[in-house]
Amino acid sequence: MIRVASVGSQGHVERTSCLLCGRATFDPGRGEGVWAHGVAGGRQVLICPDCQRTRPRWDEQLDRCRTCGATRLSLVLGDLVCRACGAAAPAEGGGPPEQG
Numbered sequence: 001m002i003r004v005a006s007v008g009s010q011g012h013v014e015r016t017s018c019l020l021c022g023r024a025t026f027d028p029g030r031g032e033g034v035w036a037h038g039v040a041g042g043r044q045v046l047i048c049p050d051c052q053r054t055r056p057r058w059d060e061q062l063d064r065c066r067t068c069g070a071t072r073l074s075l076v077l078g079d080l081v082c083r084a085c086g087a088a089a090p091a092e093g094g095g096p097p098e099q100g
């Protein structure tokens, strides 16, 4: 007989919310749009559809691809990967930690 370990949690699940308004990603929308993925300060962040509509400069806080300038970045194993052009670069924060 195979013993199946019962896992209470799904592991390290980060609770993610909108970078700008703090609204939780699992908040059910009414078909209002798509959450924008991006990276800010070396962290994967999300921008809710509301903020994309109501804040014309919502993407100013996002890191941009150094190759094409797009904000559609993903963090993959510590690298910033651009979903627009496919360029990959080490994420910020690789230097010495800030004193602070």
Ligand SMILES: [Zn+2]
Pocket (backbone or CB within 6 Å): 018, 019, 020, 021, 022, 023, 047, 048, 049, 050, 051
């Ligand atoms: Zn928002």
Ligand SMILES: [Zn+2]
Pocket (backbone or CB within 6 Å): 065, 066, 067, 068, 069, 070, 082, 083, 084, 085, 086, 087
């Ligand atoms: Zn790019």
